[in-house]
Amino acid sequence: MAEINDTALDLLFRNARSQNGWQNKPVSEQQLRELYDLMKMGPTSANCSPLRIVFLTTPAAISRLLPAMSEGNQEKTRSAPVVAILAYDTEFYEKLPQLFPHNPDARNWFTGAAAETTAFRNSSLQAAYFMLAARAVGLDCGPMSGFDAVKVEAEFFEDGKHRVNFVCALGYGDPTKVMPRLPRLAFEEACRIEID
Amino acid sequence: MAEINDTALDLLFRNARSQNGWQNKPVSEQQLRELYDLMKMGPTSANCSPLRIVFLTTPAAISRLLPAMSEGNQEKTRSAPVVAILAYDTEFYEKLPQLFPHNPDARNWFTGAAAETTAFRNSSLQAAYFMLAARAVGLDCGPMSGFDAVKVEAEFFEDGKHRVNFVCALGYGDPTKVMPRLPRLAFEEACRIEID
Numbered sequence: 001m002a003e004i005n006d007t008a009l010d011l012l013f014r015n016a017r018s019q020n021g022w023q024n025k026p027v028s029e030q031q032l033r034e035l036y037d038l039m040k041m042g043p044t045s046a047n048c049s050p051l052r053i054v055f056l057t058t059p060a061a062i063s064r065l066l067p068a069m070s071e072g073n074q075e076k077t078r079s080a081p082v083v084a085i086l087a088y089d090t091e092f093y094e095k096l097p098q099l100f101p102h103n104p105d106a107r108n109w110f111t112g113a114a115a116e117t118t119a120f121r122n123s124s125l126q127a128a129y130f131m132l133a134a135r136a137v138g139l140d141c142g143p144m145s146g147f148d149a150v151k152v153e154a155e156f157f158e159d160g161k162h163r164v165n166f167v168c169a170l171g172y173g174d175p176t177k178v179m180p181r182l183p184r185l186a187f188e189e190a191c192r193i194e195i196d
Numbered sequence: 197m198a199e200i201n202d203t204a205l206d207l208l209f210r211n212a213r214s215q216n217g218w219q220n221k222p223v224s225e226q227q228l229r230e231l232y233d234l235m236k237m238g239p240t241s242a243n244c245s246p247l248r249i250v251f252l253t254t255p256a257a258i259s260r261l262l263p264a265m266s267e268g269n270q271e272k273t274r275s276a277p278v279v280a281i282l283a284y285d286t287e288f289y290e291k292l293p294q295l296f297p298h299n300p301d302a303r304n305w306f307t308g309a310a311a312e313t314t315a316f317r318n319s320s321l322q323a324a325y326f327m328l329a330a331r332a333v334g335l336d337c338g339p340m341s342g343f344d345a346v347k348v349e350a351e352f353f354e355d356g357k358h359r360v361n362f363v364c365a366l367g368y369g370d371p372t373k374v375m376p377r378l379p380r381l382a383f384e385e386a387c388r389i390e391i392d
């Protein structure tokens with residue numbers, strides 16, 4: 001079995017921190033493509049892959065998002081080199097003939113409430129892969145849930161078929177703006193082992 | 197900037213595959229604790245950490261889950277050394293005074309529909325961290341969404357305050373049971389770059 005070294009585990013899990021401010025250092029399109037090529041490999045239910053990403057890569061593009069962001073998220077959004085809007089396609093099942101080609105019936109598994117639940121669950125899984133993949137290509141993340149989703153969807157998804165899950169700034173974090181690490185639940189608080 | 201080597205990226209993203217059968221090889225409690233100690237560090241909104249995990253670690257414990265699993269998931273559940281039920285605590289906000297201690301108001305941010313959405317989104321993020329952390333400690337994953345959630349909740353969460361997100365078998369996969377790799381969406385199909 002291959003082993004992952006501590007450098008990787010520190011960078012992905014142990015030492016990585018959510019960022020609140022950004023260095024003035026650009027992010028390249030090549031990095032965004034490397035990020036996507038890693039994150040797309042993470043598992044989703046029936047390979048449904050509902051996440052859709054809008055990368056805002058200039059101050060002009062980011063300025064279109066600012067009116068929707070909550071006050072506490074204004075400056076850390078404005079100052080980021082890239083902001084990714086992580087959304088899902090509510091009609092993701094239309095791509096199942098391409099993504100799950102061996103079973104033509106798969107498209108019909110997701111109708112009504114199952115579609116929404118599947119899209120939200122699996123786009124959230126993919127959003128987690130996104131953040132770990134960003135760290136893997138050397139970027140820091142600043143995930144944010146404080147925004148007006150209706151405004152974001154009206155500005156960036158005119159087709160009415162996409163829902164925003166959350167927003168994640170990308171770049172090189174300003175270490176002076178990082179908050180102290182918060183506690184986590186102990187194993188016994190979050191987990192239970194059943195033996196019978 | 198620290199770099200992650202290709203061995204790690206292959207093991208976490210590129211070469212890892214969802215498993216449909218298992219080798220007769222045990223998983224230790226120590227591995228489950230190492231898995232948790234990595235996954236718990238992944239970011240959640242206001243550190244809310246809603247995921248709760250029930251590890252079924254014996255054939256007797258796993259047999260309690262089988263009546264809820266769909267027919268196609270029976271054998272790959274029964275034959276796994278460990279099956280994890282990935283659930284969320286609908287009253288996760290009760291732990292915010294412990295998890296987000298600097299803001300006593302945080303508990304009140306999550307009421308009504310916001311609680312359910314937050315718990316589902318963030319437990320899904322944590323479930324993705326769970327699968328990548330399992331791979332990081334050398335385990336394979338077999339995530340499954342085909343089951344009767346009401347039955348699982350009745351059997352394993354008598355308090356009525358937990359909802360199952362999905363189920364993930366853990367162990368050492370049988371390579372002869374792995375399906376061919378399915379295609380992923382191209383960057384241009386899933387992503388858009390906005391420059392103005």
